[in-house]
Amino acid sequence: MTRPTSPIAKIEHFLVPPRWLFVRIETADGAVGWGEASLEGHAEAVAGALEAVRDRLIGTDAHRIEDAWQTLYRLGFYRGGPVLMSAISGVDQALWDLRGRALGVPVSDLLGGRVRDRIRVYAWIGGDRPSDVAAAARARREQGFDAVKMNGTEDLDWFAGPAAVADAVERLGLVRDTGMDVGVDLHGRVHKPMARQIVRALEPLGPMFIEEPVLSEHPEAIAQLAAQTTVPVALGERLYSRWDFKPFLERGAIDIAQPDLSHAGGISEGRRIAAMAEAYDVALAPHCPLGPLALAACLQVAAAAPNFVIQEMSLGIHYNNAEADLLTYLTDPAVLAVEGGTVAVLEGAGLGVTIDEARVREAAKDAHRWRNPVWRGRDGSLREW
Known part of the structure; x- marks a missing residue:
C-alpha cells in the first residue's frame, strides 16, 4: 500500500x-498548520530566509517533517545561527501542527505521549529597568502564578562596583x-568581573x-561560575x-537548558536538545517571551x-501591549x-491552540x-541590552 502524500x-x-x-x-488538499519564527529585532531577516524555504519545500510532502528539517538545515551549506534556525523553527512547528491536526491528536502524542498532566509556568516581572518588583510579583500571584523571573540588574559597565x-x-x-x-536573569549584560560577585551575593537568597x-559566547567563564555556586545555572536562548x-x-x-523553540530548530530540534540534556542530568525549561504559537x-x-x-510564559510581559498580548490572536484563550x-497539557489537535486567521491577516497589514532599545553608559559607551 502506498502512503498518500500531502x-x-x-x-x-x-x-x-x-x-x-x-x-x-x-497543502494542496487544504490542510493547514501554524508556527512561529519570531526573532526579536530581526524579523525582516527571517522573512527573507523564508524565501529559500519556499524554494526548497513547495511541492514536497508536508508529513515528512524530519526530511524537511534536514533539507533546510543541510542543503543551504551555511548552517545554524539565529536567522536561519528561526526560519526552520517556524516551518517545523507549522508542519507538526499540520500533522497533528491531520491525525486528530496533539503533537505530544506524536512525541511519545505525555509524561505529565499539568505544566508549571512562570511569568516575567519588572521589565528592563525593574523598580516596584514586589508589587509586580504580588500581581502575578493574583493571576495564578507561583513563580516569576526578574532582571537581576540594570545595564552595567564591565565593572560597576559594590553598589550594583x-x-x-x-x-x-x-x-x-x-x-x-x-x-534571576542577568541577561548576558553582566561581564565576568561582576558576574562572580553578583552570583555569590544572590546565593543566600535562594533564587530558583x-x-x-x-x-x-563564553562557555569557559560560565563553567567557572557554575563551579563556584550552588544556584542552578540556566542558559540557552542564544544557542540555536x-x-x-x-x-x-x-x-x-549548565543545570537548566533553555532552548527557544522559535530560534533553536522548532519542536524537532527542541525535543532532541531535551533528550541530550537528559543524558547529562540537565533539566529543561524552554525560553519563550514570545507569542502563542511559540508557547504552544x-x-x-x-x-x-x-x-x-x-x-x-509571556502573558502581560512588558514587550506586549493593549494592542497585542499573548492571548490576542487565539480563538479560545481559555x-x-x-x-x-x-497550565493544563494542551489536549487539542496539533499545537493545541487555534489562531484567529482573520485577525492575524488584518494585523499583518501594518x-x-x-x-x-539602545543603552549607553554615562561615558557614552554601548552596554548590553
Whole structure:
C-alpha cells in the first residue's frame, strides 16, 4: 500500500504586533498548520530566509517533517545561527501542527505521549529597568502564578562596583519576601568581573536559577561560575542547535537548558536538545517571551519531556501591549489558563491552540518593525541590552 502524500502548496508569513512572525503552511488538499519564527529585532531577516524555504519545500510532502528539517538545515551549506534556525523553527512547528491536526491528536502524542498532566509556568516581572518588583510579583500571584523571573540588574559597565551588587540583592529579597519562587536573569549584560560577585551575593537568597550569568559566547567563564555556586545555572536562548548546547553540557556548565523553540530548530530540534540534556542530568525549561504559537510548541515538548521543569510564559510581559498580548490572536484563550502555578497539557489537535486567521491577516497589514532599545553608559559607551 502506498502512503498518500500531502504536497505543500503555500508557505506564508505574517509580521504581527507586538514583535512576532507567524508562519502558515497549507497543502494542496487544504490542510493547514501554524508556527512561529519570531526573532526579536530581526524579523525582516527571517522573512527573507523564508524565501529559500519556499524554494526548497513547495511541492514536497508536508508529513515528512524530519526530511524537511534536514533539507533546510543541510542543503543551504551555511548552517545554524539565529536567522536561519528561526526560519526552520517556524516551518517545523507549522508542519507538526499540520500533522497533528491531520491525525486528530496533539503533537505530544506524536512525541511519545505525555509524561505529565499539568505544566508549571512562570511569568516575567519588572521589565528592563525593574523598580516596584514586589508589587509586580504580588500581581502575578493574583493571576495564578507561583513563580516569576526578574532582571537581576540594570545595564552595567564591565565593572560597576559594590553598589550594583547591593542593589541586586535588595531587589531579589523584596520579591522573595512575597513567597514567590524567583528566577534571576542577568541577561548576558553582566561581564565576568561582576558576574562572580553578583552570583555569590544572590546565593543566600535562594533564587530558583540564575539565567545567562554571562554571554553564552563564553562557555569557559560560565563553567567557572557554575563551579563556584550552588544556584542552578540556566542558559540557552542564544544557542540555536544541539551542537551549540554540546560544549556546555560536556563542560558541566549548565543545570537548566533553555532552548527557544522559535530560534533553536522548532519542536524537532527542541525535543532532541531535551533528550541530550537528559543524558547529562540537565533539566529543561524552554525560553519563550514570545507569542502563542511559540508557547504552544514549548508546551507540547514539555508535556513529553521527562526532564522538563518549568515554562516561561509571556502573558502581560512588558514587550506586549493593549494592542497585542499573548492571548490576542487565539480563538479560545481559555486553553492557556493559569491555575495553581500551572497550565493544563494542551489536549487539542496539533499545537493545541487555534489562531484567529482573520485577525492575524488584518494585523499583518501594518507589519511591525520592533527594535530593542539602545543603552549607553554615562561615558557614552554601548552596554548590553
